Amino acid sequence: MKLEHWGSLIGLVREKRPLIHCITNYVTARDTANAILACGGSPVMADQPEEVKEVTGISDCLLLNTGTPNKHSKTAMKKAGREANRLHHPVILDPVGIGVSAYRMDLILEVLKNVKITVIRGNASEIRILLNILTDVTSKSNQPPSHGVDASPEDQITGDNITGLVETAKALSAMTGAVTVITGITDIVSTGSETRLIKNGCSEMAQITGSGCMLDGVIASYVAAVQDFSSSDTGQSGLLKAVSLATAVYGLCGERAAQKTKESQGGTGSFHQFFMDEISRCGESDLKGGLNIEIS
Amino acid sequence: MKLEHWGSLIGLVREKRPLIHCITNYVTARDTANAILACGGSPVMADQPEEVKEVTGISDCLLLNTGTPNKHSKTAMKKAGREANRLHHPVILDPVGIGVSAYRMDLILEVLKNVKITVIRGNASEIRILLNILTDVTSKSNQPPSHGVDASPEDQITGDNITGLVETAKALSAMTGAVTVITGITDIVSTGSETRLIKNGCSEMAQITGSGCMLDGVIASYVAAVQDFSSSDTGQSGLLKAVSLATAVYGLCGERAAQKTKESQGGTGSFHQFFMDEISRCGESDLKGGLNIEIS
């Protein structure tokens, strides 16, 4: 696929209807499923160790999300992850709430130790904490605090700290081999060697639960629809494009939903509805002039 | 109740407010609860083996759904199912994702072995797979693939395969004694001896997660509101009417929601909202000229 036709990936997702196996939390499972359906994929949620290998086997992509983990999460994620790796399926990891407990941190480190991850997506606090842990596993007790599952105020992406966060994303990609996505006011997508800054999106997205999880689902669908994701350099470059496009399209849908919300004097309920509307209606022709992706 | 007044069942559900005990998945539990409330029932979700017998005991109907099963699902479903059978309460079974793993297949077969089911509802792939398994338990490895929890492309109900699917529904009803519902572009409702084709509904219903689960909740509420469901032939005939009406009314609500979505240039977010609106507002007088139920 040539760069100038990259927008056609939107149609390709709807055509291929990739099946996304989600091992995720019970708070945002519904919204994640609806976001996957809205962008053209097909979701299947299954998290019991006894069935995840088979479900991964019939799917096109695996999405691991550590919100509301339970005692079976570690086994289920490792079993599914190894099977996805064996089949060369992409694996998306969202380390939700890595800073809230040693239990989640341990779960995420175990997953990373056993599964090759294709894309890691989190907010600035989550990605920063993950990198710190990987760099020096003993420093856990010295971590700056996290604000639950949201980014800490000091981690809000601004003009001042963007350079540092780009370095964080690059370093995590270099260590893990995954494309790293840090979402915030500006989104950062990096393969380690190449980085994109995405300035689509709006503040309303942080006011509904699950906007990160929904993006995971959209990224998973786009990545699954790209055939060549695993093939060496071209693969990483194609992956960077697919993830950047997914993130930018998602942000653009958010912007348009925010505009509609304002026009109808609505709040977060209306925003949520309009956001899903935009994701489900977005086609290649809707992108013209809207995407805001910069090379860093 | 006479046939000409069958539409009054809509009001009866709202008047009786039947309590529906749901053992269901965490992806669509909220939407199922809201659909039950919207059509006039009252939902109670409880899935721990220690409490399901009591919860079934105070309820009017049991709804079993195999999405996101866990290690307690089998015990919980069997305990609740036996209690419902003992009390002559109707039991609705939705074999969600029967084709995705041996684990789900085993769960569903165990439930069928231990519990007399009143209504089985699934998409064409799920019902086809279930019948094949019941017909020859050793043939599991020869099953055609399923597309996660959605119907496979080859199982989409069209004019070409409707006859075969009607036979599938009849055969499953004959084997299990349950009314079988296959939902798709045309919905098939069969008692084995009598069959209805329901041509209400729209493609938008397949673009949101949980539209099948929500219908289960509406069917459960309608069936619970009909007193004579278990009384021999009259019972099966009454059951056929209640299930057909629930399915047709649900489809009609979908059509009207799709029309409103189109008028407001919305997407799947708006459709979901309008769909719930229609279910909650639908009364007997709204049915005039809208229902499309054919005798097969």
Place this chain on the structure above:
Amino acid sequence: MKLEHWGSLIGLVREKRPLIHCITNYVTARDTANAILACGGSPVMADQPEEVKEVTGISDCLLLNTGTPNKHSKTAMKKAGREANRLHHPVILDPVGIGVSAYRMDLILEVLKNVKITVIRGNASEIRILLNILTDVTSKSNQPPSHGVDASPEDQITGDNITGLVETAKALSAMTGAVTVITGITDIVSTGSETRLIKNGCSEMAQITGSGCMLDGVIASYVAAVQDFSSSDTGQSGLLKAVSLATAVYGLCGERAAQKTKESQGGTGSFHQFFMDEISRCGESDLKGGLNIEIS
């Protein structure tokens, strides 16, 4: 904070953005999270015994809800509750479905035995059953029936039974030391010595799942934002005001959403959206003339 400026608590919640640790059910977890975000708080859901102590430790308030309990609920709620008590964090308890099984009743009694609760909120059936059990633990088998997780018809709050229910609320507060909230057509908030009747709200709130759970989240956010909640008499008095304000504001948002729903000829889907809109947009200036709080 002076009484005349009590409405400014609405802004304070948004400014402080209190982190609410929720151990809750999978049916309404999403709506509870969105309600917390809409009123200005920040939710974190975590229910595994291994991580709840840490999550409570970084949070400002603990919310315990007994919908869809599982075998780990008792341990998780006790561990989190004790940690919240140790840190002097407020603890909100919603005894969802206490009447549906001995299992839930036992869970709730165990929590009350081990954790000092700041606010208990339920419908009239739940609070009545809880008080009866606490008054005479042996009388369980003589309980009048409950209608699942909703109030029984005989427990609907009317002009006739309001006096009795006020006494119930007072008695439960006297026994537990908690502020008791009974929600229904009129809401009752009592510290035992002081009681408020709140006449905001509308019948549409009972037609969506989770409207009680969402209120729990709003109460938790308001209570967490008030600094002096735990300091003796002033504390109880401040707590009464915060809980009454939260309940009244929530009811007022419901009324306005019902009005918008009527104007747009919508149903429960539209009501849900407008309700969340109102909660997210409500500021101090929106309260003028709308709150209906009486001293009992």
